[in-house]
Amino acid sequence: MSNTTKADLLMVLVTLLAAVSWIFSKEAVMQMPPLLFMGIRFLMAGGLLALVGWRLMRTLTADQCKRAVMVGLVFGIAMSFWVTGLHRGTHVGEGAFLTSLAVVLVPVIGKLVFRETPPASTWLALPVAVAGLALLSLEHGFRPEAGQFYFVLAAAIFALYFSMNTQAANTQTLTTRDGAVQQREKVPVIALTAMVLLTVGVFTSVLSWLLEPWAPTFQSFSLELAGWVVASAVIGTAARFFVQTWAQSLSNHSHGVVILVIEPVWVALFAAGWFGETMSLQQLGGCALIFTALLVNRWGAVRKLLKTWL
Template sequence: MSDAHKSDLFLVMVTLLAAVSWIFSKEAVLLMPPLLFMALRFLIAGSFLALFAWRPLTRLNGDQLKRGVGVGLVFGVAMSFWVMGLFHGTSLGEGAFITSLGVVIVPVIARAVFKEIQPASTWFAIPVAIAGLALLSLRNGFQPEPGQIFFAMAATVFALYFTLNTRAANQRTVINRQGKTVEKIRIPALPLTAIALLTVGLVTLTESFIAEPWRPTFGAPPPLLIWWVLASAIVGTAGRFFVQTYAQSLSTHSHGAVILVLEPVWVTLFAAGWFGENMTPMQLAGCGLIFAALIVNRWSALSKALKTALRKRKTG
């Protein structure tokens, strides 16, 4: 199996872990301030990964550390918007689909900001994905409310984060202002993830310290809250983002981000089972369009695999 195919499979796993994390996070923000929850979640997750990444972390140079923190700062802004959307939002499924708009924005940002060439299949997949997202999240008309606005802002910043994370996880050469070729050494997946998560934790901790009351949470925390925070930190954050960063390190192209449109599909299904949210026929149609977008995006790889299988069957 090629690295590109491995990357795609790992990204599918990421969507499942992400969907589970939505459930954990929604339960937690019902019991504590949202930004404080994010701070605890990411500091625990980042510290957990840092224990395993201690030696690689000590080998990073100044440029690698700077780029890792930069990725974390952008990620921190995105997660701040996301958790406020989760706190104010009324529909978990709708929020997931609005947030996933960031996935289809990734190729646009990669092209506009970093001049990264995208395969034609990506551009064909984007309108299909947008149509699917529209059927899923805009079935009652887009009537902006605080939760929807926060999710939309998070989607835009997530697109920039995904692109920066991909570039940080892959070695590349750039031309600086003096016209010299400079090699940017890749940051290994584990230390990069640890740095980014710890940075998110510090960003949201600062925001929470300024804007939220802490005493009710630490005075008498509900026992169940501790389990939600730990599950979200270890499974939904440390596990999910390490797998995502590792997957991105296997492929230099950002078009794999289209796979992440699977996340809202899983979130909607899990929310239906956990919170009793209903799926309408229009939502099911939206899911079908999203899967169609995935097929369009990966049509080149799929067609090659089918041709190889048919050739082997004929020669066998």
């Protein structure tokens, strides 16, 4: 088996780990404040990865630490909206498709914030994604649920996070106002991931301390709840990011990221099996349109992936 094939199979595993994390997280936030859950989850996951990448973390410069923390703060804001949507939303599968809009929005954010040139497929994918969003939010007239609003807001901020994370993980060549050229060293992947997860953990913990009551959770804390929190931190966060990093180290081909678009499909299937969720025809149509938009937006990589497999 070639390294490229191994990388693709590992990416499929990443989507499964990410999808099952939705189930763990939903179970946890039904029993404890959502932001407190995020704080504990990400501090645990970040701590595990920090142990793995401690030697690299000790070598980080002040600039690298600053960039990693900034990425973590943006990710923390996005995750705060996401977990609030998960807590207040009524349909996990639908939420997964709404959150996946981030993939379509990444090139748009790149153009607006970093002056990057998005591919033509982005402009084809956007109206398809908007049509899918409309079907989901207009099922009962123009009365979108609070959970839907938080998921879409999280998707927009996730897009900014993805762009910033890519910038931090790669060496950048900058030109100053006086014409001088400067190099900004990339942040090693394991160190970057650990720093980002720890920053999210600290940010959401502080936010929870300010906004949520902690006493009831600790008074009624159970082994079942502890199991969901640990599973989410170890399996859905630390293991997921570790496997994704491993997969990316096996292949230089960028088409592996296309496999990640199947995550909402797994989430919908798991939610149907675990929570007994069902979708109306209109909801299915909306999710199908969003999934189509994801494929259109990544069509160049999809075509390469199909050629590799066939």
